[in-house]
Amino acid sequence: MAVSCVEELMEMLLACRGAWDTPDRSGDPVDLHDHGLQTAALLRRSHPADKELQVAGLVHDLGHLLRPGDDAGHADHAAAALRPLLGERVARLVRLHVPAKRYLAAVEPERALSPQSALTLRAQGGVIGEAEIRAFAADPDAEAAVTLRQADDAGKVPGLDAGSMEDWRPVLELVAASSSSCSS
Numbered sequence: 001m002a003v004s005c006v007e008e009l010m011e012m013l014l015a016c017r018g019a020w021d022t023p024d025r026s027g028d029p030v031d032l033h034d035h036g037l038q039t040a041a042l043l044r045r046s047h048p049a050d051k052e053l054q055v056a057g058l059v060h061d062l063g064h065l066l067r068p069g070d071d072a073g074h075a076d077h078a079a080a081a082l083r084p085l086l087g088e089r090v091a092r093l094v095r096l097h098v099p100a101k102r103y104l105a106a107v108e109p110e111r112a113l114s115p116q117s118a119l120t121l122r123a124q125g126g127v128i129g130e131a132e133i134r135a136f137a138a139d140p141d142a143e144a145a146v147t148l149r150q151a152d153d154a155g156k157v158p159g160l161d162a163g164s165m166e167d168w169r170p171v172l173e174l175v176a177a178s179s180s181s182c183s184s
Contacts, residue, residue, distance in 0.1 A: 001066065002084045006172045009085060013058070013165050016065055023068045027116040029158045032061050037162035038155030043148065053144050055086060055175045056093035057151050058168055071120040074098075086172075087179025089141070096145035097152055102128045103136045104149060114156060 003009045016032035028035060040058035047053050059082055063074030066081060075098040083091035104111055105127045113121065121127070128136065136142055155162075 001081050003081050004085065006085070006169065006176050009059070009082075009172060009176075010165065010169060012062060012065060013168075016062070019065050019068075021061060021064045021071075021116065028114060028156045030156050030160075032064055033165065034160070034162065035061060035152075035155055037165065037168075038157060038160055039148075039151045040155075040168065041162040042151040042155055046151070047147065050144070051171055051175055052087070052089045053093060053148060055168075055171060056090045056097075056144075056148055057155070058172075059086070059090070060094045060097050060148065060152060062094075071123045072125075085176050085179065087175065090175065090179070092141050093145055093148055096139070096141055097148050098124050099128075099136055100142075100145040100149035101152075102126065103133060103142075104146065106133055114153070117153065 003012065013033070013036065016036060017034075019032045021027040021032065021035075030038070036058045039060065040054050043050070043054045043057040059078065061074065061078065062081065063070065063076070063078035066077045067074065070077065075095050079091040079095035082094060101113075101117065101121060102125060105113070105121060106129070109127075139145070
């Protein structure tokens with residue numbers, strides 16, 4: 001399923017209110033809506049000029065909405081659905097947020113993961129080895145993917161007000177306009 005325009009994407013993002021990363025709500029302590037808003041807000045604060053990175057933070061977990069329960073494939077599902085509208089870089093960052101977790105787990109083993117992230121790390125292939133570390137680090141989007149992953153890990157605070165989804169419409173329209181012909 002490809003997202004064809006910003007309005008359709010906004011409907012999906014709004015549908016994330018009350019949707020969780022695990023069907024039984026045993027996972028992260030915030031719903032996908034609040035998690036996306038928090039992740040994007042953190043990225044806006046740390047990288048104000050990088051709109052694609054911010055948008056990747058907003059949409060990175062849409063795969064949980066598209067295919068509930070598919071922890072291993074959620075990033076790939078979201079990337080494929082979003083690529084036609086938001087472009088290659090946003091899709092790559094969304095896809096890379098899982099390999100970035102595996103990379104960080106390898107290079108910063110003392111770094112704490114939430115219980116749910118630790119559980120899904122195993123389903124997503126576990127900690128990567130030396131060859132995969134080198135390959136990931138050589139990726140031109142590796143630094144941005146790690147930044148996204150760090151914001152992803154931090155954007156799970158119950159009750160934190162990170163604004164409204166509607167605040168992101170102009171940014172989504174800007175990124176979509178630079179990536180495709182559909183921007184409404």
